[in-house]
Amino acid sequence: MAVTEARPAALAPRPAARLISWLTTTDHKKIGILYLVNSFIFFVIGGVFALLMRTELARPGTQIFHPNAYNQLFTLHGTLMIFLVIFPMLAGFGNYFVPLQIGALDMAFPRINALSFWLLPVGGLTILSGFLAQGGAAAAGWTSYVPLSVQGKAGQDLWTVGLLIVGTSSILGGINFIVTILRLRAPGMTMMRLPIFVWSILAQSLLVVLATPVLTAGLIMLFADRRLGTSFFDPTHGGNVLLWQHTFWFFAHPEVYILILAAWGAVSEILPVFSGKPLFGYPGVVLSFLMITALSFTVWAHHMFATGAVELPFFSITTEMISIPTGVLFFNWLATLWKGKIRLEPPMLFALGFIAMFLIGGIDGVWMASPAVDFAITDTYWVVAHIHYVLFGGTVFGIMAAMYYWFPKITGRMLSKRLGQWHFWLQFAGFNLTFFPMHVLGLRGMPRRIADYAPGRGWSFLNLVATAGAFLIAVSIAIFFDNVFVTLRKPRTASADPWGANTLEWATSSPPPPHNFDALPPIRSARPVFDARQAGLSLEGQP
Amino acid sequence: MGQRVANASRHVTRRRVGRPGVRSRWALPTGFLLLALFSTGCAQAGATVQGEKVHGLYVVIAIMAAPIFIGVEGLLLWSVFRFRKRQRDGGLGPQTFGTTRALVIFFAIPSVIVATLFALGEQTLATVQKQDPSPVVIIRAEGFQWEWTFYYLNEGFVVSGKTLHVPALMVIPVDEPVKIQLHSRDVIHSFFVPAFLFKRDVIPGRTNTFTFTANKIGTFPAQCAEFCGLWHSKMTFIVKVVNSTDYTAWTEQQIKAVQSISCPPHGPALSIVAKDISWNTNCLAVRAGSPISISVTNRDAGIDHNFAIYDSFSQTKKFFQTGRFPGVSTRTDQLPPLPSGRYYFQCDVHGPSMSGVFIVGGK
Numbered sequence: 054m055a056v057t058e059a060r061p062a063a064l065a066p067r068p069a070a071r072l073i074s075w076l077t078t079t080d081h082k083k084i085g086i087l088y089l090v091n092s093f094i095f096f097v098i099g100g101v102f103a104l105l106m107r108t109e110l111a112r113p114g115t116q117i118f119h120p121n122a123y124n125q126l127f128t129l130h131g132t133l134m135i136f137l138v139i140f141p142m143l144a145g146f147g148n149y150f151v152p153l154q155i156g157a158l159d160m161a162f163p164r165i166n167a168l169s170f171w172l173l174p175v176g177g178l179t180i181l182s183g184f185l186a187q188g189g190a191a192a193a194g195w196t197s198y199v200p201l202s203v204q205g206k207a208g209q210d211l212w213t214v215g216l217l218i219v220g221t222s223s224i225l226g227g228i229n230f231i232v233t234i235l236r237l238r239a240p241g242m243t244m245m246r247l248p249i250f251v252w253s254i255l256a257q258s259l260l261v262v263l264a265t266p267v268l269t270a271g272l273i274m275l276f277a278d279r280r281l282g283t284s285f286f287d288p289t290h291g292g293n294v295l296l297w298q299h300t301f302w303f304f305a306h307p308e309v310y311i312l313i314l315a316a317w318g319a320v321s322e323i324l325p326v327f328s329g330k331p332l333f334g335y336p337g338v339v340l341s342f343l344m345i346t347a348l349s350f351t352v353w354a355h356h357m358f359a360t361g362a363v364e365l366p367f368f369s370i371t372t373e374m375i376s377i378p379t380g381v382l383f384f385n386w387l388a389t390l391w392k393g394k395i396r397l398e399p400p401m402l403f404a405l406g407f408i409a410m411f412l413i414g415g416i417d418g419v420w421m422a423s424p425a426v427d428f429a430i431t432d433t434y435w436v437v438a439h440i441h442y443v444l445f446g447g448t449v450f451g452i453m454a455a456m457y458y459w460f461p462k463i464t465g466r467m468l469s470k471r472l473g474q475w476h477f478w479l480q481f482a483g484f485n486l487t488f489f490p491m492h493v494l495g496l497r498g499m500p501r502r503i504a505d506y507a508p509g510r511g512w513s514f515l516n517l518v519a520t521a522g523a524f525l526i527a528v529s530i531a532i533f534f535d536n537v538f539v540t541l542r543k544p545r546t547a548s549a550d551p552w553g554a555n556t557l558e559w560a561t562s563s564p565p566p567p568h569n570f571d572a573l574p575p576i577r578s579a580r581p582v583f584d585a586r587q588a589g590l591s592l593e594g595q596p
Numbered sequence: 597m598g599q600r601v602a603n604a605s606r607h608v609t610r611r612r613v614g615r616p617g618v619r620s621r622w623a624l625p626t627g628f629l630l631l632a633l634f635s636t637g638c639a640q641a642g643a644t645v646q647g648e649k650v651h652g653l654y655v656v657i658a659i660m661a662a663p664i665f666i667g668v669e670g671l672l673l674w675s676v677f678r679f680r681k682r683q684r685d686g687g688l689g690p691q692t693f694g695t696t697r698a699l700v701i702f703f704a705i706p707s708v709i710v711a712t713l714f715a716l717g718e719q720t721l722a723t724v725q726k727q728d729p730s731p732v733v734i735i736r737a738e739g740f741q742w743e744w745t746f747y748y749l750n751e752g753f754v755v756s757g758k759t760l761h762v763p764a765l766m767v768i769p770v771d772e773p774v775k776i777q778l779h780s781r782d783v784i785h786s787f788f789v790p791a792f793l794f795k796r797d798v799i800p801g802r803t804n805t806f807t808f809t810a811n812k813i814g815t816f817p818a819q820c821a822e823f824c825g826l827w828h829s830k831m832t833f834i835v836k837v838v839n840s841t842d843y844t845a846w847t848e849q850q851i852k853a854v855q856s857i858s859c860p861p862h863g864p865a866l867s868i869v870a871k872d873i874s875w876n877t878n879c880l881a882v883r884a885g886s887p888i889s890i891s892v893t894n895r896d897a898g899i900d901h902n903f904a905i906y907d908s909f910s911q912t913k914k915f916f917q918t919g920r921f922p923g924v925s926t927r928t929d930q931l932p933p934l935p936s937g938r939y940y941f942q943c944d945v946h947g948p949s950m951s952g953v954f955i956v957g958g959k
Contacts, residue, residue: 120829425650
């Protein structure tokens with residue numbers, strides 16, 4: 054099974070054997086690749102849903118989609134992007150690189166690792182199979198508020214069960230990461246020498262393990278209310294509709310940090326490499342990660358200010374307090390760049406784009422943290438702008454930075470720099486064209502999740518702009534895929550450490566052998582490969 | 597140490613580019629102002645006393661956010677241009693790891709901003725949340741899939757829209773405190789008037805109330821802001837703010853309109869049709885004393901309706917009620933004998949938006 058790795062093409066096994074090796078693998082690197090491939094497939098599906106929605110919204114009036122279809126599209130777009138694209142993508146990088154970065158042979162529980170992965174496509178397809186059910190797929194939004202979600206047809210049950218499966222996958226994966234990071238570090242790899250990406254995965258996994266079971270509980274209550282005649286959420290039988298919102302957001306606000314911590318980690322890994330400097334204030338970044346992890350459990354009800362049923366000042370101050378450690382991250386990133394020798398390779402372009410865009414997502418969130426302003430802009434397109442500046446301008450730019458950065462390690466091939474630049478600039482332009490106008494739409498009172506709007510509200514032109522931007526994003530993503538597929542057909546030429554990087558994954562060949570390392574360099578700081586390079590030690594696989 | 601190095605170099609660069617003088621000295625403040633103007637220009641000023649306060653807070657946050665935005669993006673761009681690696685450069689920048697002092701400063705700056713922001717936010721919040729103890733108009737606003745009904749509790753009448761056809765109209769007097777009580781008949785909705793810079797969720801099993809004072813005469817589009825299913829996007833309504841004379845005239849007209857509804861009596865078999873969450877008539881009439889059957893047709897697939905007769909929309913006395921039944925189907929029932937008079941009928945699922953006058957005539 055493992056013999057297929059890094060062998061000349063002449064000795065490659067037959068296609069059937071190769072397929073079986075992928076289906077049965079417990080190698081964290083192969084599982085990492087499976088995570089990434091699976092995520093990109095769902096990314097394309099979720100992206101197409103987004104394009105269809107933007108096409109419908111380009112002009113006022115109903116053009117192509119009946120509201121029933123539109124409601125399914127936005128529900129599935131949100132669900133897929135959050136649960137089957139962004140999180141698994143980050144988990145994929147984590148799978149591939151956490152063991153390598155801490156000098157380990159594999160994850161702590163390789164077979165559970167394989168199970169975590171295989172649950173994902175099963176859960177994803179269960180959710181998507183709603184399109185084949187009578188009444189269509191789930192159409193209550195990714196937040197699935199009751200009682201609306203209790204009204205839904207069979208598609209809603211498939212959504213509930215699918216999400217239960219995906220949540221189980223996350224919990225298993227989270228436990229695996231925590232044990233791996235705490236127990237399998239190479240000699241010399243102390244906690245304060247951990248690569249910052251590993252710290253971000255550790256924080257993310259703590260959140261997953263503590264928050265996801267709450268969602269699981271909520272989903273079981275929802276299913277029971279729908280099919281077993283219970284009334285957890287039914288006020289006419291002693292239930293409470295807001296119980297769902299509390300349960301959901303107690304999970305889903307930490308989830309937002311689950312969806313960005315590892316992107317922060319990857320960017321904090323990339324900025325120092327392409328600035329020729331160490332990460333400024335490493336302990337401060339670690340402290341910020343941990344503070345955010347803790348604080349993220351105290352803010353959930355800021356999604357519920359407009360219910361009139363939550364303690365406003367408490368949730369307002371905790372929400373605003375999260376901007377303190379987040380601000381520290383920005384300071385540290387800027388200080389890392391300061392006086393560096395900045396190389397604008399594609400990973401760095403995306404990392405810089407990440408900072409520039411995530412800043413906007415951070416700032417526009419501050420208005421909503423103030424309940425008085427939140428009453429005006431919550432549930433409008435302002436929220437849509439905010440979440441996309443955080444999860445697209447933030448995480449997706451971070452994911453792309455990580456893709457360009459780690460692609461040579463995973464495949465042994467360098468992605469084209471020129472295409473990478475085209476990808477970056479088009480994605481950057483398309484992204485801002487799509488999502489910046491949504492701030493203004495929100496201020497002009499356009500509610501989110503509407504399948505249609507009337508002309509004459511001052512919304513039409515900006516919606517058209519947003520739609521044009523969405524297609525520009527699609528072009529940029531097409532260029533990215535083109536880059537990937539063309540590169541994959543080229544010979545493996547990448548050296549062990551093509552970027553002049555810092556962490557252990559660059560101390561082994563590209564791609565690494567199944568056992569990861571023949572020998573490890575001494576680990577005496579957070580940058581063992583940097584130290585080895587400075588000391589003139591030769592690295593494995595280095596030409 | 598790294599901090600000190602950074603400060604020193606900032607000093608040097610400022611001296612170097614500082615010559616062009618006036619222009620660069622004003623560039624930054626002008627930038628802040630433009631950004632603040634841009635972001636506040638997009639926001640509506642608010643057509644209520646409370647909304648104006650919210651707008652004020654919005655502007656304050658914009659003014660605080662502008663320097664952060666420009667500062668961070670500016671530093672980012674500056675770093676990329678100033679510190680970009682040249683061909684002849686050596687490989688590495690200064691190996692500065694950061695000091696505890698820098699970390700303390702990094703934590704202190706956002707802490708101060710957050711403390712200020714929170715204090716200002718709480719001040720405005722107190723104004724917005726404060727309920728007026730003596731509202732002039734009290735409206736019970738009912739949301740349901742997918743329409744609004746407004747009960748004018750002091751004046752004693754109801755207005756409602758026709759789902760998918762006519763948005764509900766709420767008329768209120770200018771400069772008078774208005775109290776809204778929110779009720780839901782089914783799922784969660786949200787009462788949102790963009791021009792008032794305010795919304796509040798309409799939650800089954802819970803009554804949310806708030807008061808506001810509109811201070812601009814005008815017509816303001818409004819709609820449900822919490823996703824509520826198939827026709828969520830059509831759950832719009834209109835708020836019209838008028839002077840007190842016009843308000844009195846409008847309320848009188850509403851009351852008279854209901855009183856003037858009339859129709860000729862029909863034979864022993866009545867029929868009524870529900871389609872698109874509306875009845876096909878707002879008036880049914882029969883002769884007193886004769887046995888009457890009513891057949892109710894529900895043409896809304898998958899949506900429940902029923903038919904009930906009360907003394908008035910306040911439903912103090914119930915005379916007749918069928919069970920709820922989904923479309924598409926028809927049911928026929930015998931009505932009990934009713935004394936002569938004017939009654940009120942409605943679909944209990946959708947309330948006054950599906951209602952009318954039931955007249956039992958003299959002969």
